[in-house]
Amino acid sequence: MISFLKPxxxxxxxxxxxxxxxELAYIGTRVRLPARMTIYRAQSPAQWVFxxxxxxxxxYRELPSGRRHVALFLFPxxxxxxxxxxxxxxxxxxxxxxxxYRFPVNALAVLLKRDGDMQFAFLAxxxxxxxxxxxxxxxxxxxxxxxxxxxxxxxxxxRMNGRATATCTVDMPMTRSDxxxxxxxxxETVSRAAADLERRGLVKFETRHFVRIVxxxxxxxxxxxx
Amino acid sequence: MISFLKPxxxxxxxxxxxxxxxELAYIGTRVRLPARMTIYRAQSPAQWVFxxxxxxxxxYRELPSGRRHVALFLFPxxxxxxxxxxxxxxxxxxxxxxxxYRFPVNALAVLLKRDGDMQFAFLAxxxxxxxxxxxxxxxxxxxxxxxxxxxxxxxxxxRMNGRATATCTVDMPMTRSDxxxxxxxxxETVSRAAADLERRGLVKFETRHFVRIVxxxxxxxxxxxx
DNA sequence: CGCCAGGTTGAATGATTTCAAATACCGTGG
DNA sequence: CCACGGTATTTGAAATCATTCAACCTGGCG
Numbered sequence: 001m002i003s004f005l006k007p008x009x010x011x012x013x014x015x016x017x018x019x020x021x022x023e024l025a026y027i028g029t030r031v032r033l034p035a036r037m038t039i040y041r042a043q044s045p046a047q048w049v050f051x052x053x054x055x056x057x058x059x060y061r062e063l064p065s066g067r068r069h070v071a072l073f074l075f076p077x078x079x080x081x082x083x084x085x086x087x088x089x090x091x092x093x094x095x096x097x098x099x100x101y102r103f104p105v106n107a108l109a110v111l112l113k114r115d116g117d118m119q120f121a122f123l124a125x126x127x128x129x130x131x132x133x134x135x136x137x138x139x140x141x142x143x144x145x146x147x148x149x150x151x152x153x154x155x156x157x158x159r160m161n162g163r164a165t166a167t168c169t170v171d172m173p174m175t176r177s178d179x180x181x182x183x184x185x186x187x188e189t190v191s192r193a194a195a196d197l198e199r200r201g202l203v204k205f206e207t208r209h210f211v212r213i214v215x216x217x218x219x220x221x222x223x224x225x226x
Numbered sequence: 227m228i229s230f231l232k233p234x235x236x237x238x239x240x241x242x243x244x245x246x247x248x249e250l251a252y253i254g255t256r257v258r259l260p261a262r263m264t265i266y267r268a269q270s271p272a273q274w275v276f277x278x279x280x281x282x283x284x285x286y287r288e289l290p291s292g293r294r295h296v297a298l299f300l301f302p303x304x305x306x307x308x309x310x311x312x313x314x315x316x317x318x319x320x321x322x323x324x325x326x327y328r329f330p331v332n333a334l335a336v337l338l339k340r341d342g343d344m345q346f347a348f349l350a351x352x353x354x355x356x357x358x359x360x361x362x363x364x365x366x367x368x369x370x371x372x373x374x375x376x377x378x379x380x381x382x383x384x385r386m387n388g389r390a391t392a393t394c395t396v397d398m399p400m401t402r403s404d405x406x407x408x409x410x411x412x413x414e415t416v417s418r419a420a421a422d423l424e425r426r427g428l429v430k431f432e433t434r435h436f437v438r439i440v441x442x443x444x445x446x447x448x449x450x451x452x
Numbered sequence: 453c454g455c456c457a458g459g460t461t462g463a464a465t466g467a468t469t470t471c472a473a474a475t476a477c478c479g480t481g482g
Numbered sequence: 483c484c485a486c487g488g489t490a491t492t493t494g495a496a497a498t499c500a501t502t503c504a505a506c507c508t509g510g511c512g
Contacts, residue, residue: 069363119339123338134308
């Protein structure tokens with residue numbers, strides 16, 4: 001449990017002792033939610049911090065124009081529940097059926113202040129997220145839709161399976177609309193970019209939610225062509 | 227000293243005790259650098275974490291294409307020196323003459339693990355940066371160049387002067403090229419957007435590096451029109 | 453078997469990019 | 483203090499690519 005702090009393949013992952021994990025489990029609750037369930041809404045009081053144990057969550061925001069900006073997708077081991085002034089900044093919704101750990105912010109804060117090593121693990125995690133967020137900004141700086149989508153697919157592949165862009169099938173449970181909201185493109189452009197990548201022989205969409213990476217090297221080349 | 231942890235107008239700011247600030251000062255060094263000085267390069271060993279005391283710093287990255295992506299601008303009270311696997315992720319350069327505090331990462335890590343409250347202040351700061359980073363992603367999602375620049379100017383106004391978009395003159399020490407790299411636009415488009423904002427009577431560029439906000443309400447309206 | 457949300461495709465439009473060229477600004481040295 | 487040189491910036495015109503609007507398709511589900 002508390003998988004985001006368990007030893008893993010990622011050298012960045014910080015490991016906690018059994019006792020520390022027990023302490024976390026003590027204040028935390030395991031929650032299972034069905035797909036499409038809203039976990040919390042933006043601007044509501046932030047009582048909990050969450051960790052994904054299983055499934056995929058999206059963190060998003062409704063813009064005044066009606067657009068939906070997807071801040072990020074959350075996978076197992078990810079923390080979420082970012083707040084400002086005691087209110088959630090984004091809304092969160094389950095994309096698939098998910099299992100979460102839920103920690104009361106107050107109890108967590110007390111625990112973290114008392115246990116420097118555990119807090120350091122959290123600090124490392126948040127720092128990692130910040131780095132990811134910056135990576136994403138670079139992605140959003142790309143002009144070409146195909147390149148953005150290629151980067152997105154490659155990164156999904158990294159998260160899901162191993163790390164490199166190997167020949168494999170990637171599960172993308174989110175809708176095209178979610179992807180569009182994440183990549184800063186219109187839904188139609190995402191659709192066209194997908195067709196384009198397929199035409200170029202880089203990937204093959206088995207279904208709308210499963211992409212097989214056909215030409216890892218070619219895809220990697222496109223991803224690197226920032 | 228260590229101003230980013232001093233009491234301030236921002237309710238998010240975490241306050242440290244005098245003793246804690248002394249401890250930080252003990253392991254830290256005060257450094258003064260002239261404008262344009264490179265502070266560190268991406269991929270070099272990350273020995274230090276920095277805090278801006280005075281001046282403006284840019285954190286950027288050279289992309290394979292030769293483009294320069296500006297990750298963020300750093301102002302007094304900001305922390306920087308984000309690393310992954312012991313290497314800096316971005317490069318950092320002084321835009322103006324700057325005064326920095328420099329902390330050896332190892333000593334800082336030890337200090338933070340020992341002092342839970344101080345570490346909590348750092349955690350809060352990094353969390354805040356993460357939030358800012360997400361805000362920026364929303365900014366990058368805008369399609370119109372004028373809107374992006376308006377948001378940038380308004381935010382610079384917030385950081386520099388008070389918080390709201392009041393009638394005031396904002397100092398923007400970075401070049402148009404830096405702004406373009408930050409906003410994900412071409413340099414020319416930034417220039418045209420600036421002319422556009424001026425034509426609309428929202429702002430007036432006294433010089434290239436000083437903008438007077440002529441119509442705060444109008445500017446705010448444009449900023450909100452996401 | 454038909455419905456409906458989600459997704460694809462087409463054509464016109466509009467904005468940004470790009471390439472090219474002119475202009476303004478800054479610091480330096482005389 | 484002023485001229486000079488190079489960099490930073492502005493402006494113009496054409497090309498490119500995403501958006502938009504509209505119509506059509508598809509797959510899952512009752």
